[in-house]
Amino acid sequence: MMNDYQRFVAARIGRVPVSGLHRFFGIAAVMPDVISLGVGEPDFATPAPIAEAAFAAVYKKAIGYTANSGLLELREAISAHLEKLYNVSFDARNEILVTVGVSEALKCVFSAICNPGDEIIVPNPCFVAYEPEIIFADGTPVSVECLAENNFEPLAADIRAAVTEKTKAIFLGFPNNPTGATLTRENAIEIARIAEENDILIVSDEIYDRLVYVVEHVCFPALPNMKPRTILLGGFSKDYAMTGWRVGYICAPAPLLEAFSKIHQYAVMSAPTISQFAALAALEIGEPFVEEMRAEYDRRRKLVVSSLNEMGLDCFEPKGAFYAFPSVAKTNLTGDEFAEKLLFEEQVAVVPGSAFGAGGANHVRIAYCKSFEQIEIALERIQKLVNKL
Numbered sequence: 440m441m442n443d444y445q446r447f448v449a450a451r452i453g454r455v456p457v458s459g460l461h462r463f464f465g466i467a468a469v470m471p472d473v474i475s476l477g478v479g480e481p482d483f484a485t486p487a488p489i490a491e492a493a494f495a496a497v498y499k500k501a502i503g504y505t506a507n508s509g510l511l512e513l514r515e516a517i518s519a520h521l522e523k524l525y526n527v528s529f530d531a532r533n534e535i536l537v538t539v540g541v542s543e544a545l546k547c548v549f550s551a552i553c554n555p556g557d558e559i560i561v562p563n564p565c566f567v568a569y570e571p572e573i574i575f576a577d578g579t580p581v582s583v584e585c586l587a588e589n590n591f592e593p594l595a596a597d598i599r600a601a602v603t604e605k606t607k608a609i610f611l612g613f614p615n616n617p618t619g620a621t622l623t624r625e626n627a628i629e630i631a632r633i634a635e636e637n638d639i640l641i642v643s644d645e646i647y648d649r650l651v652y653v654v655e656h657v658c659f660p661a662l663p664n665m666k667p668r669t670i671l672l673g674g675f676s677k678d679y680a681m682t683g684w685r686v687g688y689i690c691a692p693a694p695l696l697e698a699f700s701k702i703h704q705y706a707v708m709s710a711p712t713i714s715q716f717a718a719l720a721a722l723e724i725g726e727p728f729v730e731e732m733r734a735e736y737d738r739r740r741k742l743v744v745s746s747l748n749e750m751g752l753d754c755f756e757p758k759g760a761f762y763a764f765p766s767v768a769k770t771n772l773t774g775d776e777f778a779e780k781l782l783f784e785e786q787v788a789v790v791p792g793s794a795f796g797a798g799g800a801n802h803v804r805i806a807y808c809k810s811f812e813q814i815e816i817a818l819e820r821i822q823k824l825v826n827k828l
């Protein structure tokens with residue numbers, strides 16, 4: 440009887456599997472003494488002055504809807520911020536849309552650009568929501584695998600080979616979840632050339648732009664000639680430890696932004712108003728906190744990467760975000776099997792790499808979003824499992 444309801448569900452929903460992550464985390468959540476390096480969310484509280492600025496706004500101002508595209512002051516602050524960091528300028532009045540996180544931005548973008556069957560090239564391993572959101576919008580994701588030996592960057596040649604008549608956009612998510620890879624400027628320029636030659640868009644999710652180590656972040660629309668064909672997605676969740684506030688943004692050429700705004704205005708009206716005040720404060724006063732958190736992630740990153748390599752789990756050096764993505768191939772287990780054993784035998788939760796695309800099957804993702812001390816204990820437990828295998 441229950442299955443009969445399937446006839447009411449649109450076929451495209453059936454094309455997206457239920458995320459295996461939730462089942463896994465459901466188990467981990469009720470097990471005693473588990474250290475979870477699974478969830479990709481900062482362990483830091485939102486810096487107090489940012490939260491206080493938001494609450495002060497609640498007491499001083501009406502918390503009604505904002506303009507559909509977001510508080511003008513916030514859009515102006517985003518514009519100034521990007522100009523200052525990357526020397527790229529977006530008009531706050533018609534080139535910036537404040538969204539409910541990058542998550543809603545993905546929905547607006549794909550719904551607005553995909554006709555049925557349009558192809559979006561997606562390098563993977565990648566964030567779990569990209570491909571489902573493309574499918575929900577009736578588009579077709581076309582995977583391009585990024586390999587550890589290429590620093591988990593997509594090769595321009597592979598992207599070029601994936602371009603067809605139906606390609607609408609190349610999607611880039613760097614710094615990358617789950618690998619921690621960043622894009623070099625040279626590679627970005629080669630990919631930009633492919634977009635120009637084939638008249639296709641670039642969608643660039645740069646939500647981890649401030650969490651880079653050793654390298655400089657490459658902001659895609661700031662590359663020569665790229666602003667007119669790039670849709671930039673950014674947000675506050677990761678850089679400012681503000682996941683629950685649900686604020687992100689899209690910067691894009693005005694006619695495209697108008698299309699995204701249409702979806703946004705009917706779906707959510709405006710991003711949460713109190714959170715927009717928090718985001719404004721983040722841009723105004725958040726810089727020292729970003730640097731403090733970045734430095735602590737960097738300390739943990741070095742510990743995690745060196746420890747994993749010492750225990751024989753080959754780990755590429757991530758230069759961005761807060762993830763390590765070691766290979767477990769030497770244990771003769773798949774990432775799924777390793778993650779399961781690690782959880783049940785040593786009480787450490789990590790995410791099997793297969794969750795992020797076929798290219799991740801021999802890996803696990805370790806989010807170093809726990810205190811240094813907890814990470815040290817988790818690493819000891821991982822070592823114990825490796826010794827047994």
Ligand SMILES: Cc1ncc(COP(=O)(O)O)c(C=O)c1O
Pocket residue numbers: 479539540541542543566612615616644646674675676682685686687
């Ligand atoms: C690469 C990437 N993009 C987007 C998101 C979603 O972010 P938001 O909280 O802004 O919706 C995440 C969250 O994990 C992510 O890792």
